[in-house]
Amino acid sequence: MPSTPCSPANHRCVDIHPARSEDNDDLGSLRGWQSTDRATMPPPGGGVQAAERRQKHHSRSFSRQISLESARMSREGRRSLPRSGKSLGGGACVDGGLRKGDFSMFRTKSGLGVVAAARKENEAGPNNHAGEGGALHGARAEESRVSDSVPAGRYFAALRGPELDQVRDSEDILLPKDEVWPFLLRFPIGCFGICLGLGTQAILWGALASSSAMAFLHVSPAINLAIWLLALAAFVSVSVTYAFKCVFYFEAIRREYFHPVRVNFFFAPSIACMFLAIGAPPRMRPFFLHPATWCVLIAPVILLELKIYGQWLSGGKRRLCKVANPSSHLSVVGNFVGAILAARVGWQEAGKFLWAVGLAHYLCVFVTLYQRLTTSEALPKELHPVYSMFIATPSAASIAWATIYGEFDAVSRTFYFIALFLYCSLFVRINFFRGFKFSVAWWSYTFPMTTASLATIKYAEAVPSFFSKALALSLSLMSSTIVSLLLVSTLLHAFVWKSLFPNDLAIAITITKDRNGATKRSKAANKSYDIKRWAMQSPLALVSSIRRGGSEQEELETN
């Protein structure tokens, strides 16, 4: 492993360096652990001081390995460390291997093993924390386990926005913000939204071509075929790409899974596939509309539901009153889409089962979202395209009931009309939906509109009148237009502006709270308590903490 020695002079300047500014990149210690075999390259604009700082983080990492709670202590310990020259070499090595490690932390476990081994060697050098050395390996293993499952509360604390995809200003992230990450790390689960959007369009154009109510349009079935093939191509490419991400960056996928909003998108692959099966052109139907297909496609939905709905029920940070957000509809709509497919393959009873499960949980989600409980941390303050999800579930429930029971009866109508009212309700607030930056997630917001169009076509079949047909036509055109616009937009972003996949900051939040930022916001009383703990934990940190404690005491008194 190449070693790039740092001059001792740099180390001495640490004391001059203001303590406050150092605290901000507590996460650096995590970066330091990922050191492997990449050449030293000082980050842009950072220079010697940045390298220096990283060096210190490495030193700190030892104390942090004892427990996440003792992080504050290590921050104190850091200041005195550079005075002992021992950590120089090791620090430099870490520095040299740092940049590669940034991304490898999201690698699948086997990859991490290699990293861990390399890390071990580095750590053998600087042993000024002799007493703590024994617990090193066990603690590190624990650390990596913790890094896998970020608590739900952290996502709410560190992220913001209706999709929880933006990092709060006070938070720092594990990966460098100022460079482009590997493609697979930037490929979010939300990309399956493209398949949802295109899949429902294929169904829509199939319905427009075959529906008796829309016969006056004389739509060619070829359009259905073309869009279906496009949807299939999109699904295959997105799936393959995500499969690669699964293979290479499994830890990143774990983090997406623990993300309170993104977890709902894990239903998207199955639902997209079911859309493909439902919208298959006539000649491919015998293959797609087979009970076996249904079984294969519904299995992951049921399993994921048992998991997610169980999380809602069991107390904790993922209870429904905390995580409910418009994208929760995605975890309910799967039941209704599955019910449609079940009815199409001839398993009415299975369809009724899914419909009932969907109904029970739709009720909970609908009421919870409408109440806008103050405990719901993921709920966006303002309206947002994600609210179109509200339309998807009742539309799908309406179609599913009509498909299962063979007629568009009172239950179907009730759900359809609820969807229609919600559509109107969002439509009149359309100006709220403007001014948002385009992202792949937008695709997920098109399939509700298309589902509503499909339900309207079903309704127009049941109640053929000028009004119903006109409504079906206009809603269909609107959804197709929006999907076309999104398609063009996506292609432009992907191939012209090369900006389709920005860094996926949401997966790279730190596991523990950035202590410094937290301290700034916390109450002074808390701090003074911490002081005593620090004092007890580390004789090294005693003096500085008392000094800091003194100033905090003042704060306490003036507040």
Added chain:
Amino acid sequence: MPSTPCSPANHRCVDIHPARSEDNDDLGSLRGWQSTDRATMPPPGGGVQAAERRQKHHSRSFSRQISLESARMSREGRRSLPRSGKSLGGGACVDGGLRKGDFSMFRTKSGLGVVAAARKENEAGPNNHAGEGGALHGARAEESRVSDSVPAGRYFAALRGPELDQVRDSEDILLPKDEVWPFLLRFPIGCFGICLGLGTQAILWGALASSSAMAFLHVSPAINLAIWLLALAAFVSVSVTYAFKCVFYFEAIRREYFHPVRVNFFFAPSIACMFLAIGAPPRMRPFFLHPATWCVLIAPVILLELKIYGQWLSGGKRRLCKVANPSSHLSVVGNFVGAILAARVGWQEAGKFLWAVGLAHYLCVFVTLYQRLTTSEALPKELHPVYSMFIATPSAASIAWATIYGEFDAVSRTFYFIALFLYCSLFVRINFFRGFKFSVAWWSYTFPMTTASLATIKYAEAVPSFFSKALALSLSLMSSTIVSLLLVSTLLHAFVWKSLFPNDLAIAITITKDRNGATKRSKAANKSYDIKRWAMQSPLALVSSIRRGGSEQEELETN
């Protein structure tokens, strides 16, 4: 404009006047703005000091026009103002025109324009805030805009009672409590409750006359006609009066609209009108039961629903978990009444649409009210007649379903029996309903009982038995008795005791919190923060705020 000069001696006594007592009528500044052409008349018991105080408010209004936030600063500035004699004349003028201005602040905008012009002249005089003079006009326009839309939180903070119609002791109001306001200002939107009560009675007696289940009573259709004409007369007179209020005191209506409980009563005019159409005597039916009537009557309901339900969904002080209260049922019941009318005019599909919309929102309201979320600020602690609203919606839903689908089937029965159980549940708690002061709002609580009677008659038609007929008869008699009692009560209050319309305090709460009262209740820590802000904002206020700050510091330490 007549000018009544105040003696300078009065102005000098301001400094002697204790500072604390002045703070209480911060709202006076608003009154001051409304100065017009009324003769000077010192308020009863106030005398010179009251006039003096009003004078100061006028002076203060200049600084307040900068922004509502700087209100505290202006309170400080007030103390130093009288030392400059310039504001004397202007102040006196304001004083002279004050009492008229009290009520004109609720005038419609055009009326305000005149006032504003008059006010402008007054303000030209005292220009000791030269630097702030430039922003005067713009700021004033903004101020008046703010005064229009009182934030929802203010209503909860300033009012109490199940109908949020009583002012908390700690709050002050914009209008004088000790005199009778203009009639139109005391005429609340709740008066349409009279039309609801009489309209449903007309329907009830029509049903009693025509229903096969009630044929044994031999009720004459003439009673229906008589009550219907009475209801029509009541509707016309209430509508005309409220239209006048709309023309002359539009600002008061805006404040009723922003009131979290009253806003639901804005559905009442349309619903009352629909009741009239449904209960129209046979000979007038061809006119009333025409699709065009339905379209005209349902339009405001739909528009208001899009607005109100949208507020429930979007985050803020008007989200469902905050504003849910029994009168929210009024904003849901409109759908079901509209569905009944739609079915009567022959538009079944429109009826089904409204029924579905009503169902979805009824579910949310019902569950939310039953949970009694702790976040719901408008929910009365104790039972109250307003709880009878609980009966209205399921009864109306039951009748609507039966009317649309032509039979009293399982769905109708389910809703009917829910209504019946809630009726029992409230009936056994009837002693909770006593001891409340009569008000016009009581009328709104009669129509649920009548609707339940109507649903029972429908049920007795479907299940003709002794029990069902006896129930229908007794519920009908009970509702008619209560409506009769209320009618007599209302007539007595209106024409004998002249106490039907007390001052409508709820519309006259101050927009910003009465700072002094608030400060008393707020935490000491907040205050010390404010001190620093004051110090930064106004050099004039510096000394006094520091002095006051010192006393607050003491409070902090002793607490």
Added chain:
Amino acid sequence: MPSTPCSPANHRCVDIHPARSEDNDDLGSLRGWQSTDRATMPPPGGGVQAAERRQKHHSRSFSRQISLESARMSREGRRSLPRSGKSLGGGACVDGGLRKGDFSMFRTKSGLGVVAAARKENEAGPNNHAGEGGALHGARAEESRVSDSVPAGRYFAALRGPELDQVRDSEDILLPKDEVWPFLLRFPIGCFGICLGLGTQAILWGALASSSAMAFLHVSPAINLAIWLLALAAFVSVSVTYAFKCVFYFEAIRREYFHPVRVNFFFAPSIACMFLAIGAPPRMRPFFLHPATWCVLIAPVILLELKIYGQWLSGGKRRLCKVANPSSHLSVVGNFVGAILAARVGWQEAGKFLWAVGLAHYLCVFVTLYQRLTTSEALPKELHPVYSMFIATPSAASIAWATIYGEFDAVSRTFYFIALFLYCSLFVRINFFRGFKFSVAWWSYTFPMTTASLATIKYAEAVPSFFSKALALSLSLMSSTIVSLLLVSTLLHAFVWKSLFPNDLAIAITITKDRNGATKRSKAANKSYDIKRWAMQSPLALVSSIRRGGSEQEELETN
């Protein structure tokens, strides 16, 4: 009354005794009041000091009788009391009569009267609180009234566990923990769960014997008869025992009624009886399936519902968002069981009424439980057998609808499938259900499984297929197996290990918070506020409170 004098020396040692340790048994004062005619017997391990302590509690009880709020003051007063020798004799008397009083406090009122009279005599002795003596009698009457209705908040504060049956460590109870209480006091209302479990088993084996779908099993009707007789025997013995508790320890039953979880079990007797009626063997059906039976059995259910649902709606500590917990299903399931019985006795309309009432409240309970509102204090953190209650209500609703309307249609299926999904959802978490100590309450968790089996048999009749029959068979066997295991377990606990009825700690919590424990947990700021109050209230306590206040001030500053 025998008097056992304590030596004055013991009293003097109070001052040496550390103050902190004394504070822990504030509840002793309540025990002291219950002094009657039992021989003096120092508690095991307590010896002279314990007797001494009890003595002090008695003295304290005088000051406590003034108001519950002045409890802290009395704690101070206690320290100075022993210096006056007057309380010696009286204290000894109380000590002498203490142990009998322990249990008699839960006696029915007439019994309490005797105790109160005896107590009065004791209190006549030590009159060193002369000024407060006048209010003694009235205050004591109030105290005993308070002891009857423990506020709901106290149960949440003092108890823990999913059934709120374990006392928190910080809390003390009114009865001795270290000895076995009278049998009736240890006999909880939850014992009716045995009848629920056996009753549904009787119905299940009747259905297995008679159902066309299960005909291939050739189950003998004799099994139904045998289990039914067993269930009847269990019901009679449990009822008789509980009736005795009702007669002798009515106060204990009141405390069970006010317990937020246990109150739901008051529905169990009626429901168990209805199960017996529904599952009656063919020859006894003419007697059991008579409308009069239904009327008698449903009356307590309806009355209790009016009470409980009313509590949910009216604001307070028992509102739904606070008390909702899985056992709330018990208060809903009664409607559906009643609906089944109503349909069996031929009163379809009554069945529909109950079904509608059940639906409305099931909706509220289901949504509330699924949301897991943070305000719900009774909700267990972890999964627990009590969650099986989730299955009971939709199963019963499904059976009820099918019984009323004569076919297993879409509504029945929807509810059945919801139950089935919840069953799966809990089944995959089965490992959560292990590791709990057996208790009688477990019986209540078997009847949901049996109800689900019954619904599955109904479903298998409607959709006869291999899958449905296999499901019905396996669910039936599973529920029977678990009931058998529980039966064996119960018999072993009852007759071999003699541990079926441990002390029922939940009913013996103190009415007021154990002040000392609370203070330890409360914020320092609170304490310093208290100091001032103490100082104002009691001149006696002034010095010590100031001294203590000083130390608390220090705590405040170091925190």
